[in-house]
Amino acid sequence: MPNAKFHCDQHQASVAKRERRKEARPGELLNAALDLFVEKGFAATRVEEVAARAGVSKGTLFLYFQSKEELFKAVVCENISGHLKEWNAQFDSFEGSTADMLDCCLNAWWDRVGATRASGINKLMVSEARNFPELVAFYQQEVVLPGHALIRRVLERGMARGEFRVLDLDYAVYSVLAPMTFLIMAQHCMGACVPAQIALDPKKYIAAQLSTLLHGWSAPTAGAAPGEPKAGA
Amino acid sequence: MPNAKFHCDQHQASVAKRERRKEARPGELLNAALDLFVEKGFAATRVEEVAARAGVSKGTLFLYFQSKEELFKAVVCENISGHLKEWNAQFDSFEGSTADMLDCCLNAWWDRVGATRASGINKLMVSEARNFPELVAFYQQEVVLPGHALIRRVLERGMARGEFRVLDLDYAVYSVLAPMTFLIMAQHCMGACVPAQIALDPKKYIAAQLSTLLHGWSAPTAGAAPGEPKAGA
Amino acid sequence: MPNAKFHCDQHQASVAKRERRKEARPGELLNAALDLFVEKGFAATRVEEVAARAGVSKGTLFLYFQSKEELFKAVVCENISGHLKEWNAQFDSFEGSTADMLDCCLNAWWDRVGATRASGINKLMVSEARNFPELVAFYQQEVVLPGHALIRRVLERGMARGEFRVLDLDYAVYSVLAPMTFLIMAQHCMGACVPAQIALDPKKYIAAQLSTLLHGWSAPTAGAAPGEPKAGA
């Protein structure tokens, strides 16, 4: 819940309308901005359009964000998932097979990040990388590196438990990241893509990629094929 | 008539015309434009900068391209690889294992597309998808679908020859595409990314991904692990 | 009706009303506005800044003043000195030399106008003359012309008493006004001027100018030089 604070003020029903709106403004603007920046890119998005989509006037936007660029930075910062720590913690007590672990991991990621508007940040980091290098560095620190570490940890567990063969982790992590990144990119081109692309069912796609990876990583002595992750549990 | 003209340009382009253009202004402008569009995006790129990088004046650019948008379309059209047909032809007479085939395929693609400036088009199609839907459709027709078909053909060969287990091809093609796309995206963020990312050696990355995929796809009855592709030759 | 309302405000302002205002918001706002208008000019001053300096909110300012322009007019009207009548009355009963009279006059003016924030109005009338012609006309009526008349009266007394030589009063009044105006302008540039300027000691400056003028105006038959004004008393 990256922007949790913007969702929970529905409950404070006793607050005056104007007040409640004021509280909600930044969140509404950030949501509108995220959608538009992802859709059209930073430069091609007009602040007036962002304001309009948030249901306010141009001037109001500048009441909450000093400039278009600050808005952009806020959009990125606000939508960066804090799930990594949470997931790291959950994995400490995970008891099942590492295949299951990976399955859980990817599906949870999809449900809470990939399938949400927050996934647009990923596209944004690719599109605007050269225009906002310091934001990319920030994203790298906050999301990419922790993400790498988490995946690495899972793979190490698999190797330690003899479930996976010996892998070059520096490259193996990309075997997980690449399909997920690709999925997000594909999703965010939907509005512009041919029907054929729509056929890409995220859950089935994830399952398929996972299956291939687990096959590919299974320890050679593991007799039978690793099969579907759930089956191995 | 979104992509009508693109087909014409592509197919009618006689060799003579191409030769003339290559050594003249338009080529330099297209190269400069490609670099800048990839680096900064369409909206954030100024035509004056393109002209300057090509060593001509702003006015000259409009002598060759009706508008910034036409320039963008030309950039995409001119940099779309025509390798697919060529490769399709080569594969008709390929004699080695399918693992080798895939290895050849990916490395050839990297050398002739991925490692060249033309790979930027891929990033461009992701970044600008929503702003130029008809261009994406064109790219889909000209590059993505043929690419899918080519990969599919390779995988089908592997299955037909008993080298690969039975795969759901609709998803298996993405197992090849995703890592390659990811690699391109990563390369194009270099200018803005942390040193850690620089460690990504393309050739090793490709080999690693391929190894995992081949392991993952190897026919279950294939006794031993499929091993490195080269070993199968 | 450029200055109709200004006269009313000025003359109808009962003491009671003034007292009430002084201790209330409007007075603080007028003070803050005067300072800022003098410092930055009308256009470059933001009403929000005025309100903030007066310790109230932006909205409150508009409770007391219909618009920024009305605020400006009020600032000018409220800070126009009513000393002229007072001084005119005092001079009816003045007994000393005219040199003393002028000395008194200039020093009193400096103490009660020149050295106070009200002197900023003078700068304002110069800076904003072309933007607020009707205000300048009002100022002309209320301050400049009475000021001219007062000085003229003093000079005429000097001539009548044989203390001064025959002067062209139309120009002689400026010999008094110019140095005083210059002093005010210099003071109001202090915040931006070089240290050298700071050396300008107002009292000494006034004495020096006065000395030169009295020398220059002394009746030719007056034997000795007129000397310092105090000495002549």
Next chain:
Amino acid sequence: MPNAKFHCDQHQASVAKRERRKEARPGELLNAALDLFVEKGFAATRVEEVAARAGVSKGTLFLYFQSKEELFKAVVCENISGHLKEWNAQFDSFEGSTADMLDCCLNAWWDRVGATRASGINKLMVSEARNFPELVAFYQQEVVLPGHALIRRVLERGMARGEFRVLDLDYAVYSVLAPMTFLIMAQHCMGACVPAQIALDPKKYIAAQLSTLLHGWSAPTAGAAPGEPKAGA
């Protein structure tokens, strides 16, 4: 001739029209800007208005000046008179009385600076002092200090030759500066001032002030009154 370079391109008749205009643009813009800045102040002047008065479009202005502020600085720098050095040189060989010298000095100043549009810079330095402190410092260095030095030099000559009594030069220079500054300020309020003010004839005003000063400064032993400056030659 502060903006000499902008007046002399009329002679290069052989140059193409576009070229000539290009050369003339900055000068036309600077002239228009000077007029408007003096009239309305920096903040209240719209760049579009400056451009319109110079007969060009908004965009053209930004072809020659990076920003409104740069335009302002250029206006000030271009209109700062370089007469001081010239006059300093002339005075080395001046043979007449110091009274004549001062008379020459002030009238020359009026003809070449005071009566020209360049005099507006003086008003500008007063009005905008607090908004452009660094420009004021520059003006101080380039104009005020050299001006002080020049006047000082004249007064010292008068004292050395026994024409003037012993003066406190630190304050005496202001006796010259103040009336001239006042004259400029008065002239620049004309557009907004009452008819009475118009009666101020610059040449007569200068003569009158000069007369008073010379009387005031004449050496006490000089028997008769110093008389009109011309008479002393």
Next chain:
DNA sequence: GATGAATGAGGATTCATTCAT
């Protein structure tokens, strides 16, 4: 009254595009 959130007209600045030379 007092507040400050909201507005939107206005102004500085940019940049694709035109066109005279």
Next chain:
DNA sequence: CATGAATGAATCCTCATTCAT
């Protein structure tokens, strides 16, 4: 052909003013 000066529509941002609370 090539140029680059000129244009003005488009866009970011400011700020005087309003008004619901």
